[in-house]
Amino acid sequence: MKKNICISLIFIFSLLLSACSLEQDVANLYKKEKPLESEIVIPESFSENKQETIKVVLTQDGKKVEGADYVHFEIWKQDGSLNYNMEKAEEDGNGTYSLSKEFDSEGLYYIKIHASNDGSIIMPQKQFIVGELSKSELEFLQKGLEKNDESSHEHHH
Amino acid sequence: METVRNNTSIQNKKQTDTSLNKTVWRWHFYAGIIFAPFLIILAVTGSIYLFKPQIEQVLYQEYYEVNPQGDKIPASRQIEEVKNLYPDAVVTQYRPGENATRSSEVSITSHDKSLTIFIDPYTGKSIGELNNEDRIMNIIEEIHGELMAGTLGDRIVELVACWAVVLIVTGLFLWYPKKKQNLFGILIPRLNKGKKILRRDLHAVPAFWITAGMLFLIMTGLPWSGFWGSNFQSLATNSGEGYPPSVWLGSAPTSTIKTKDIADVPWASENLDVPKSEIQGFIPLSIDNVVGIANREGMHPSYTVNIPNEKEGVYTLSAFPPKAQDEATMHIDQYSGAVLADYRYDNYGLIGKIVAWGITLHKGTQFGLINQLASLLICLGIILVAVSGFYLWLKRKPKKEMGAPKAPSIKKMKLFLILLIGLGILFPLVGLSLSVVWLIDWLIIQRISVIKRFMNA
Numbered sequence: 001m002k003k004n005i006c007i008s009l010i011f012i013f014s015l016l017l018s019a020c021s022l023e024q025d026v027a028n029l030y031k032k033e034k035p036l037e038s039e040i041v042i043p044e045s046f047s048e049n050k051q052e053t054i055k056v057v058l059t060q061d062g063k064k065v066e067g068a069d070y071v072h073f074e075i076w077k078q079d080g081s082l083n084y085n086m087e088k089a090e091e092d093g094n095g096t097y098s099l100s101k102e103f104d105s106e107g108l109y110y111i112k113i114h115a116s117n118d119g120s121i122i123m124p125q126k127q128f129i130v131g132e133l134s135k136s137e138l139e140f141l142q143k144g145l146e147k148n149d150e151s152s153h154e155h156h157h
Numbered sequence: 158m159e160t161v162r163n164n165t166s167i168q169n170k171k172q173t174d175t176s177l178n179k180t181v182w183r184w185h186f187y188a189g190i191i192f193a194p195f196l197i198i199l200a201v202t203g204s205i206y207l208f209k210p211q212i213e214q215v216l217y218q219e220y221y222e223v224n225p226q227g228d229k230i231p232a233s234r235q236i237e238e239v240k241n242l243y244p245d246a247v248v249t250q251y252r253p254g255e256n257a258t259r260s261s262e263v264s265i266t267s268h269d270k271s272l273t274i275f276i277d278p279y280t281g282k283s284i285g286e287l288n289n290e291d292r293i294m295n296i297i298e299e300i301h302g303e304l305m306a307g308t309l310g311d312r313i314v315e316l317v318a319c320w321a322v323v324l325i326v327t328g329l330f331l332w333y334p335k336k337k338q339n340l341f342g343i344l345i346p347r348l349n350k351g352k353k354i355l356r357r358d359l360h361a362v363p364a365f366w367i368t369a370g371m372l373f374l375i376m377t378g379l380p381w382s383g384f385w386g387s388n389f390q391s392l393a394t395n396s397g398e399g400y401p402p403s404v405w406l407g408s409a410p411t412s413t414i415k416t417k418d419i420a421d422v423p424w425a426s427e428n429l430d431v432p433k434s435e436i437q438g439f440i441p442l443s444i445d446n447v448v449g450i451a452n453r454e455g456m457h458p459s460y461t462v463n464i465p466n467e468k469e470g471v472y473t474l475s476a477f478p479p480k481a482q483d484e485a486t487m488h489i490d491q492y493s494g495a496v497l498a499d500y501r502y503d504n505y506g507l508i509g510k511i512v513a514w515g516i517t518l519h520k521g522t523q524f525g526l527i528n529q530l531a532s533l534l535i536c537l538g539i540i541l542v543a544v545s546g547f548y549l550w551l552k553r554k555p556k557k558e559m560g561a562p563k564a565p566s567i568k569k570m571k572l573f574l575i576l577l578i579g580l581g582i583l584f585p586l587v588g589l590s591l592s593v594v595w596l597i598d599w600l601i602i603q604r605i606s607v608i609k610r611f612m613n614a
Contacts, residue, residue, distance in 0.1 A: 022391055022407045029397035031504040035495035037413045042437065110440075121453075123446060124493040127420050128437045141422060141436060 034061045036120040038113055042128045051100040056089070056113050060120065064095025068117040071097040078108040078127075078137055086114065106131030108141070178331070179562040180570050184577075185327035186561050188320050190550065193543040195304075195317040200539040202301040203374075207521040207529045207536070209294045210479075216293070220275040220285050225257040229278040232261070232444045238281050239263045239274050246272075248464055251444060253278070255458040255478075260284055262461075308383060312586065315382040318375045319584035325368055326576070332361045356552060360545040367538035374535060377515030385584060390512075398506030400513075403473075403498065404486045410497040411469045412490045414439050419468055419492065439492040441465075446494055447472050454496060457483045465491050479522035481513040561613045 041055040054073065058065040071091070075084040082105060089097040103109070112125040133141075205212075214221065236248055243265055250264035260275045275284040289295055296305075303310035334343050341347045344365070346358035380386045390406050393399025403409045420438035447462055457476035465471055472489040481502060488497040505513060517523035521532045554560035581588025602614050 022402055023395050026395055026397075026402050026407065027410070027498070030401035030506075031498075031500065033496055033498055035413055035490065035497050036493070037495075038493060039418075040439075120495055121450075122490075122493040122495045123442065124414070124439055125442065126437070126439050129433050 034118060034120055036060050036065065036115055036117055036122045038115065038122060038124050040111065040113060040124065040126045042111075042126070046103045046130045048104055050102070052103055053098050053100045054111060055092070055096055055098040056115070058095050058097065058115060058117065060117055065117050066093070066095065067091070068097070068115055070114070070116050072114040073099045074112040074114065075099075075101060076110055077105065078110065078140060079134075081105060081107075082109075103130045107134055108137040177570060177573065180573055181327045181330050182562045185324060185331060186550070188324050188327070189543075189546050190559075192317050192320045192324065193547050195313070196321060196543045197540055198304070199301060199314065199317065200536040200543070202297050204533055204536040206294065206297050206301055207532050209297075209520075210522070213294055217287070220287065221260055222258055223260045223277045223279060223284070226279045229253075229261075230281045232448050234281055235261055235276045235278060236263055236444060238276065238283065239265060242274070242283055243267050243272075247466060249466070250461050250463055252461040253448060253458070264289075302381075311383040315379070315385055316586045316590060318379055318382065319385070319580075319587045320590070321371065321375055322584065323577075323580060323587060325372055326580070328361075328364055329368065332365050356545070356549050360542060360549050363538055363545070364542040367535055367542065370531075370535035371539055374519060374532070377512075377519040380512045380515065384586060393506065393508040393512070396506070396508070398508045400505055400509040401486075401498070401500040403488065404484075404500055404505070404509075409471050409473050409488045412471060412492055413495060413497070414490065414492045416468055441491045442472075442489075442494050447474070447489055450489055450494055450496070451487070454487065454499065456487060457485050460485065471497060479517065479525070481510070481517045481523060484513060558610070559612055563613055 037059045039057040039059075041057065043052045043054070046052050054075070056071065056073075058068055058071070068091075071089040072086045073084075073089050074086045076082060084101055087099060089099045091097050097115075107130060109128050109130055110125060111128065112123060115122050232251055232253065236251060239248065240246070246265035246267035248263060248265050249271075250262070252262040252264075254261045261278045263274045263276060265272050265274060271289040273287045273289060275286070276282070277284055299305050302314060304313055306313070332343070342350075342354070342358055342362070344362065346362045347354050380389055387406065390399060394402055394406060400406070418438050420440050421435040444462065444464070451460060451462075451474055456474055457478050459478045460474045460476035463473040463475070470491060472491055474485070474487040474489065476483065476485045478484070484502045486498075486500045488499075489495070490497055502510065502513060514523065518528065519532075521529040550560065577591060578588075581591050598614065602608050602612055608614075
């Protein structure tokens with residue numbers, strides 16, 4: 001009898017211990033968000049006196065986003081010498097939105113996408129290089145990414 | 158006994174009744190002696206912790222209160238100030254402050270210490286720092302939750318809580334009137350029936366009165382214990398009726414951005430010819446954007462932002478204000494600013510809602526002062542009952558024995574055995590400790606006559 005109790009207790013403990021972890025896709029049982037995902041496509045190379053096209057591909061819930069609520073591009077140079085204010089992007093279809101601009105000055109650039117669709121709002125920001133970096137720009141990068149000064153730029157909403 | 162002398166069948170029944178009574182009493186006796194000191198510790202620390210908001214308001218008033226003047230400066234500049242003051246520190250949290258007169262807080266880890274830096278959001282200057290380990294309420298909480306002994310302490314507290322349930326069940330059985338009796342001795346102590354009866358009544362009667370409250374505190378405290386609580390929360394969350402994942406258990410979602418698309422810092426390269434592909438990429442959002450998103454999404458103003466220190470990490474915003482209905486947990490992609498998950502009280506499952514209410518009621522915050530006073534009353538009752546029980550034992554105890562009632566073999570007590578096994582399954586730590594008690598009894602107590610006599614086994 002005592003032995004049986006012991007064995008059944010051990011069995012029950014191991015059962016309870018094994019129940020300890022969360023199931024992998026448990027989040028599906030609760031309220032789910034449908035976050036917008038973005039892929040920002042920067043041209044491989046930039047040529048002078050010519051407009052270059054920057055694209056963003058938006059997906060949501062595994063599908064390409066057609067007719068997003070809004071897609072705006074904001075582009076500026078780190079040294080402050082250039083500033084393309086917030087501008088509406090063209091919809092090219094199949095989830096792709098684009099804007100063409102001239103990038104004549106070499107150096108470190110930033111692009112911020114402001115996009116919204118079906119309740120999700122995103123504002124991803126990407127840095128890219130046109131031509132070569134200047135020494136001060138490299139030093140800026142080495143000091144850390146988060147210190148880039150955003151306060152000089154106007155913001156959405 | 159007199160009246161049933163001639164009737165053997167009734168006498169037999171009476172005999173099992175008294176031996177059942179003795180068995181229950183014996184369990185109540187030993188459990189009480191072992192766990193009463195812990196119950197007193199929990200009740201005392203709990204009574205103090207109940208008043209944490211008021212106590213901390215007085216203790217840290219100079220850190221908490223600021224004079225509103227103009228606009229608050231951005232969170233990024235406040236954190237910058239902290240980074241200047243503590244150059245080696247890692248910033249882990251930012252708390253904006255729930256109203257205009259509340260300072261903001263920046264939590265950092267510096268030289269293995271967790272510090273909270275209080276910032277005046279109007280001037281951006283530091284008001285002062287507190288080492289989290291030194292905060293008196295943290296110490297009280299650590300005693301209450303784990304007796305300052307880490308995981309082992311956590312398990313002991315859980316064991317005490319579970320055994321307190323055993324004490325309540327056995328205690329109720331002993332208290333339950335065996336014959337027709339008026340309310341005296343059941344609901345009202347008998348003051349004029351001699352000292353022995355008064356001592357018994359001063360334990361049993363108040364114990365009955367606080368039973369419901371005590372059981373409530375135990376059952377609402379258990380969900381945040383390390384063993385029973387974790388398992389319970391996992392089961393609840395897995396069933397879809399608990400807290401959503403990451404509110405209590407489970408990890409936060411990860412960023413939707415692929416790691417290879419994230420910009421690298423060109424640390425070592427001195428020349429200008431750095432590989433572009435590494436530098437080009439997504440860069441993290443400023444904390445100011447995160448504060449903006451929190452306002453946009455209507456986060457409760459008492460929220461705290463957990464700042465990611467890894468590439469895959471997310472900003473996690475959480476608010477656990479006094480009332481359960483105001484709770485919120487939100488995860489924000491640190492690169493895109495997308496809200497990856499946003500769990501409010503309304504998104505909790507039924508069990509999650511009940512547990513959330515239990516926790517705020519247990520902490521005494523749900524209904525403010527009334528809640529605190531009611532909980533305090535229960536705590537004081539627990540102390541009274543534990544002390545009076547102990548006193549009862551001291552007064553009744555024969556000189557050379559423990560004074561425990563004689564134990565009949567448990568095998569004869571089928572119902573009681575089933576009850577104990579049931580409790581042992583519901584609370585595995587009780588089951589585990591029961592097994593240990595049986596082993597000690599079988600291997601030591603029953604084999605050494607001195608101990609056997611002392612324990613009256």
